[in-house]
Amino acid sequence: MGATFTVSIITFIGILLLAPGLAAKAKQYPDAFSAVGNGFAGGALIAAAFYLLFYESTHLITTDTEAASTALWGSMALIGFITAPILELLVWMMVPRSPQLPTTATTEGTKVGQLVEVTDLSVRTRVLSGVLLGDFIHNLVDGLFIGTAFLACGNKMGWSVTAATVYHELAQELSDFVVLTDPKQGGLSPVKALLCNWVSGLSVVLGAIIILTVDVDNRAMGMLLCYGGGVYLQIGASECMPKFYSSASKSKLLHFAGIAAFCIGCLAIGLVLFDHDHCVAAPSGATGAAATGGAHAGHNHGR
Numbered sequence: 001m002g003a004t005f006t007v008s009i010i011t012f013i014g015i016l017l018l019a020p021g022l023a024a025k026a027k028q029y030p031d032a033f034s035a036v037g038n039g040f041a042g043g044a045l046i047a048a049a050f051y052l053l054f055y056e057s058t059h060l061i062t063t064d065t066e067a068a069s070t071a072l073w074g075s076m077a078l079i080g081f082i083t084a085p086i087l088e089l090l091v092w093m094m095v096p097r098s099p100q101l102p103t104t105a106t107t108e109g110t111k112v113g114q115l116v117e118v119t120d121l122s123v124r125t126r127v128l129s130g131v132l133l134g135d136f137i138h139n140l141v142d143g144l145f146i147g148t149a150f151l152a153c154g155n156k157m158g159w160s161v162t163a164a165t166v167y168h169e170l171a172q173e174l175s176d177f178v179v180l181t182d183p184k185q186g187g188l189s190p191v192k193a194l195l196c197n198w199v200s201g202l203s204v205v206l207g208a209i210i211i212l213t214v215d216v217d218n219r220a221m222g223m224l225l226c227y228g229g230g231v232y233l234q235i236g237a238s239e240c241m242p243k244f245y246s247s248a249s250k251s252k253l254l255h256f257a258g259i260a261a262f263c264i265g266c267l268a269i270g271l272v273l274f275d276h277d278h279c280v281a282a283p284s285g286a287t288g289a290a291a292t293g294g295a296h297a298g299h300n301h302g303r
Contacts, residue, residue: 003150003162004143004208010169011201014177014194031254034247038240039258041167043265045236048164051270053145053229056153060222076223080230083141084238136200143207145228151211152221160272164232165204167265173197 026033054077061076063069142165150158180193188196216224244262248255 001205001208001212003146003158004204007139007142007146007162007165007169007204008198008201010166011173011197012194013170013173014181014190014197031247031250032257035244035254035258036261037170038243038247039261040265041170042236042240042244043262044164044167044269045232045240045265047266047269048161049229049232049236051273052149052157052160052164053225053232056157057222057226057229060152060218061226062219062222072219072223073226076226077230077233080227080232081234083227083231084234132196132200135197136203139201139204140207141228141231143204143209144211145207145224146204147208147211148216148221148224148228151216152218152225156272160269161228164269167268169201173201 057076058069058073061069061072063072146158146161146165149161177190177193177197180188180197181190244258248258
């Protein structure tokens with residue numbers, strides 16, 4: 001619970017952008033902030049997926065045959081990877097996108113036929129629902145597999161996953177704050193943006209509560225860890241890294257800085273492997289410290 005509350009506090013990181021000095025630097029060097037921040041977050045998330053979540057899940061997803069175990073493992077990873085695009089599509093279906101519309105008459109001095117940027121209620125609703133609903137679901141999932149990491153793999157694994165989550169949240173919540181307060185997007189005041197972001201971010205605590213109150217066996221925990229790995233891989237590879245590439249393309253120095261930040265993010269997660277035990281594959285129904293058995297107990301490679 002302490003870990004998830006720590007993650008929820010990160011939603012207030014947008015306050016930093018209200019500081020005159022930092023806000024000025026961020027506006028003066030937006031590409032540098034984006035390249036370094038997204039490079040670091042991408043490295044931490046992808047490292048957490050491969051060093052921790054994916055590999056540990058193989059010790060917990062056990063069935064009668066290796067083929068069935070592999071099918072579960074691969075399916076959960078792919079479902080995790082495609083979750084964000086599915087959520088985006090659902091929001092798009094509920095609130096149609098209309099960022100630009102062709103005009104056939106003069107509007108506030110705009111010439112006939114020119115594309116004008118629309119900032120009406122429909123656009124604000126789409127942006128706010130996309131950011132806040134997406135953040136709610138994302139943080140709920142974070143809470144589920146942070147809790148799973150603690151219960152299935154112990155405190156060290158749990159805090160490592162928490163650290164990777166915090167690294168990503170730092171970059172994401174700053175981006176969310178910018179979008180929510182942009183007059184042409186969310187249109188919220190800074191105070192309202194921080195409050196809305198915090199409320200949607202509290203779902204990380206709800207996710208942990210669900211894990212703590214529901215009896216989840218090792219196979220289900222392994223599937224959640226693998227699903228979390230897919231989510232992290234998608235965010236790191238499909239969201240953070242493209243932003244890094246885009247920002248760093250204007251300068252060799254920025255490109256180098258972003259790569260260095262990526263390596264530091266990977267190192268921050270990889271250091272846990274120096275003193276790291278595998279999750280314990282216990283009999284069905286046992287969790288956390290009550291689990292017994294060897295690291296590869298229950299694996300059946302079939303014939």
